Amino acid sequence: MHLLRTTSTSLLGATLIATAAAAQDQRLDRLDPSVRPLVASVIDSARAAGLPTEPLVQRALEGATKGAPGEVIVGAVQRLVADLGEARSALGPGTTPPELAAGAAALRAGAGPAVLAKLRRARSQTITVPLAVLADLVASGVPVDSAAAAVLALASTTRDADLVEFRRAVERDIALGAPPGMAVSTAASAAYGAQGLQLDAGARQSRPSRP
Amino acid sequence: MTAGTHARAASLAAGWSLLVASAPAQTAGTLDVGISTVRYDGFLPSGAVTATPALRWERPGVGISARGTYLRFESGHRSLQGDVTGSLFAPRAATRWRGELAAGVGASRYVDFASFWHAVAAARLHLLEGGRGAWISGTAGTTSYGTGPRTVAAGGAGAWLRLAQFTVQLSVNHSHIGDTTYTDLQSSARAEPGPVVLEGTLGARLWSRGGGRGSYGEASAAISLGPRTALMIGGGRYPTDPIRGSVAGRYLTLAVRVRAITPRRVAFPPPRAAPRGASADDGTSLPAARLQVLAVRGGPVRIVVHVADATRVELAGDFTDWEPLALTSTGPGEWEAVIPIVSGVHRINVRIDGTAWIVPAGTTRAPDDYGSGVGIFVVP
Numbered sequence: 176m177h178l179l180r181t182t183s184t185s186l187l188g189a190t191l192i193a194t195a196a197a198a199q200d201q202r203l204d205r206l207d208p209s210v211r212p213l214v215a216s217v218i219d220s221a222r223a224a225g226l227p228t229e230p231l232v233q234r235a236l237e238g239a240t241k242g243a244p245g246e247v248i249v250g251a252v253q254r255l256v257a258d259l260g261e262a263r264s265a266l267g268p269g270t271t272p273p274e275l276a277a278g279a280a281a282l283r284a285g286a287g288p289a290v291l292a293k294l295r296r297a298r299s300q301t302i303t304v305p306l307a308v309l310a311d312l313v314a315s316g317v318p319v320d321s322a323a324a325a326v327l328a329l330a331s332t333t334r335d336a337d338l339v340e341f342r343r344a345v346e347r348d349i350a351l352g353a354p355p356g357m358a359v360s361t362a363a364s365a366a367y368g369a370q371g372l373q374l375d376a377g378a379r380q381s382r383p384s385r386p
Numbered sequence: 387m388t389a390g391t392h393a394r395a396a397s398l399a400a401g402w403s404l405l406v407a408s409a410p411a412q413t414a415g416t417l418d419v420g421i422s423t424v425r426y427d428g429f430l431p432s433g434a435v436t437a438t439p440a441l442r443w444e445r446p447g448v449g450i451s452a453r454g455t456y457l458r459f460e461s462g463h464r465s466l467q468g469d470v471t472g473s474l475f476a477p478r479a480a481t482r483w484r485g486e487l488a489a490g491v492g493a494s495r496y497v498d499f500a501s502f503w504h505a506v507a508a509a510r511l512h513l514l515e516g517g518r519g520a521w522i523s524g525t526a527g528t529t530s531y532g533t534g535p536r537t538v539a540a541g542g543a544g545a546w547l548r549l550a551q552f553t554v555q556l557s558v559n560h561s562h563i564g565d566t567t568y569t570d571l572q573s574s575a576r577a578e579p580g581p582v583v584l585e586g587t588l589g590a591r592l593w594s595r596g597g598g599r600g601s602y603g604e605a606s607a608a609i610s611l612g613p614r615t616a617l618m619i620g621g622g623r624y625p626t627d628p629i630r631g632s633v634a635g636r637y638l639t640l641a642v643r644v645r646a647i648t649p650r651r652v653a654f655p656p657p658r659a660a661p662r663g664a665s666a667d668d669g670t671s672l673p674a675a676r677l678q679v680l681a682v683r684g685g686p687v688r689i690v691v692h693v694a695d696a697t698r699v700e701l702a703g704d705f706t707d708w709e710p711l712a713l714t715s716t717g718p719g720e721w722e723a724v725i726p727i728v729s730g731v732h733r734i735n736v737r738i739d740g741t742a743w744i745v746p747a748g749t750t751r752a753p754d755d756y757g758s759g760v761g762i763f764v765v766p
Binding site: 202230233234236237238239240241243247248250251254255273276277280284303304306307308310311314315316318334335336338339342343344346347349350351352353354355356357381382383384385386 | 412413414415416418420422424434436438440442443444445449453455457465578580581582583585604606608610611612613614615616618619620624632635637639640641643645702704707708709710728729730731733735743750751752754755756757758760762763764765766
């Protein structure tokens, strides 16, 4: 009888918590009713742990828009909680929610926690954009080491807009035929100096061949 | 030894180099297909169709490029050129000096009567400092035009300066090829406005014995059209190159470049299950879209989607709470929305005429945790 009462109380409590959490963000109403409390519970746990919840809501909404099954949405949100937690450990206290979201994306792309920590030390301003550019470069096929070296070199002195421009230059050179690793080295040279410069005849492939 | 034998040897050397490559190496390949009009000195002008495959293998400190050019002229005659070049850089040191060893082999053949091959090695010493640098170089090797090989010996020096997206370079080279001797002074400039790379070269063969004289100049534009395609335009006049066996001429060429080999992208953890909805990855043929993000700091972001043919274009992203947002048509094939988006990394998908959500070009594609892809872009 005692066990039954305890179990009922626990279930009731969990349901109330989940319902309360779900009620906190009406956007989650778009989720399937069977999934909503599960997602809300994950989000609530993240909130209790001090992690930003907006990226989690967005990840769930993305799944809803794409018609993903409920368990896949819950799994995606749980993975993002883990990534955000790891990003916070690497970046330290005082990290802003956008920085944590960008850090989680960088970790997911393959950058190690040490790179995130170095980036934090290298730049006194917000590191949201450097982290985003790092994740973006790695997702484009740039080796993690090359991407991290370039972003670390640029981060301390380069404005956010110039970092985005640097990213565009890499994208353009990749489209013109440069291997991503070389494209990032060349673009980084253009942005901060010449330590990575290569002057050999075959390095720049941006000209059509002569007939 | 024939030009064909040398070309095969060069290909084998390049292939062996690629095989022994270790993990950090990356390979990229492109194919240029285009049309040209060319007038070699002493010949009538001619149109030609060109195909230029190129392969670049790269790892830190080492780079190898292989490039071939096939031309078919109006007359039906064909020309074939190929070369492989490679550079090995000394490790970065605390000093501003950096050494480079380079080598190149190549061959060319025109109809049945003109065949060249060459093999050269060069050493360069670079002085690098911030946005400027200089180098000195020495080259030695051999080249052959059908008959016996001729010795190649050359020396050169140059300097460059980079200002934002603009680079200028000045160099001087003195070359001895058998009993032919010449000195070239050359300047070049390169600008990189957005998706375009503009390059120009002006030079003069100041002094020559058997290598021709005069001034020359070339200009080119490479316009990135998407992650895998680019438009290449070039033209001008180039001098005789006694090492590679090219005759001086004027030309204009227009080509489309297709990226044929792309390095493997980062491997993400696979999603746990496939989604119910269709996606761009499910084998269905979906229309293509290209995204432009025009951000003004502190203001709303203008998102433009270019689609060849559509009656309705929508986007959804973390800045719309993943609610589909219908775009407004602003012209043939152009749709846009102006949205407040905060600085940071954002996720987006586009839907055309109610079909599946796709990843637009102009963003970085990443797995989306839902069995499909999502476009990533950054707002500064």
